[in-house]
Amino acid sequence: MSSRPDLGPDLGPKPRLGYTESRIARAADLRTDAARIAALEADARAGVYVMGGEMIVLKQGAANEPLFGVTEAAALGAATETVFLGLVDGQPRFGHSLTPAAAEALKTRGDLLVTDLRSIAVQGLVAAEHLPPMAEAKAVLHWHARHRYCSNCGTLSHAVDSGWRRDCPNCKTQHFPRTDPVVIMLAIDGDNCLLGRSPRFVPGMWSCLAGFVEPGEAIEDAVRRETLEEAGIVCGRVRYFASQPWPFPMSLMIGCFAEATSREITIDATELEGARWFSRDEAADMLLRRHKDGLTAPPPVAIAHHIVRAWVEGEAGFG
Incomplete structure (x- = not known):
């Protein structure tokens, strides 16, 4: 049920976020x-x-x-x-x-x-x-x-520790699996949110902006930088929402809300083919797949769906 019925239609039971709630004890x-x-x-x-x-x-x-x-x-x-x-x-x-x-x-x-x-x-x-x-x-x-070869000396390494490490027999360097942190964020301005379209998306789908966290960068700074770089929108406050493992190939999606302090959009055409503001009602219709222009939000398996839904239901913390 919607947490604030005044915000729009009932979106139904909340779906499970994909690749989360693991029952595995990693031992x-x-x-x-x-x-x-x-x-x-x-x-x-x-x-x-x-x-x-x-x-x-x-x-x-x-x-x-x-x-x-x-x-x-x-x-x-x-x-x-x-x-x-x-x-x-x-x-x-x-x-x-x-x-x-x-x-x-x-x-x-x-x-x-x-x-x-x-x-x-x-x-x-x-x-x-x-x-x-x-x-x-x-x-x-x-x-x-x-990562079959040692990045330090180029020698073929071998797997140890049940697949959780690779050792170089030449220089003795130990290599461990890495996860790439990615911020994925919804910029909010009152009753409007910012969504973008990548050329890779299926027709009609719009989603949150996203980008890799750079070395030496805080999550909040990455949210502000990526939103500014991709859409020209300046953001102030940033609030964490949730995270999701994303094995394409090996990322961790860090979901956030960001408070927009500017409105004029200037897209980076190398990253996006479009970006625009959507009203809360439009976003709800996209989640329900009943938008008048056939536009949609990402499917429930993706954290972007859950970020947009949380905003529609008044759970963003601002906006």
Whole structure:
């Protein structure tokens, strides 16, 4: 239900934010215990998420089961890397990466569905509880695929600690997975909010502005800088809303509201094809997919949907 009925239509129950509310206990203390990890791999309850590049492998069916047994996963193809994700109610979970070509070849099998994680999330192809560990696996396995050589001396490194570190045998440098922080923000001016359109968006969709946090930069400063750079809008107060893991490829979306102190828009055409102010009623219609011009907000799996909805329902803290 809307927190302030005077603000507009009832948007219905709040959907779950994609890739969050993980049930995984990461059990980081087990990662360095090779004997214990081997025992977990031999556990009959162990479940494996299988992926190759951008593709995820599912058992095709009414529920599209994403978990394979250890033996089942091995039968799909040799793993380029395996990562221990953690425990769900004491049951081990692993990520198993195939080469992109091997994953692509599995598309010919009638008992499997091979598709990308974004489609899985948007279309609800698996139970929501699987999305966080799938995001975890995809991000870490992507890191392995892109960081096989030591950035210090160029030597081929090798995975250790159950996939959570790479060691260089030459210069002994240790490398750890990284997450890229990204601010995603809704600039607000009273009963209007600022949304933009990237050329990459599906037709008719408008969303919050976003950009990477730069070295030495606070979240609030990144919000103000990105809004100014992309749309020419100056902002003052910034308020944190929520965060979301975003495994495309390995980001953390940091959702914020920003109080606009200017109105005139000047877009950066290299980043956006458009930016404009939307009224609260328009934004509500976009969330409900009933805007008179066919415009839409991002789907519920994305944090941008939740940011816009929170503002429509009066939860931004200002505006």
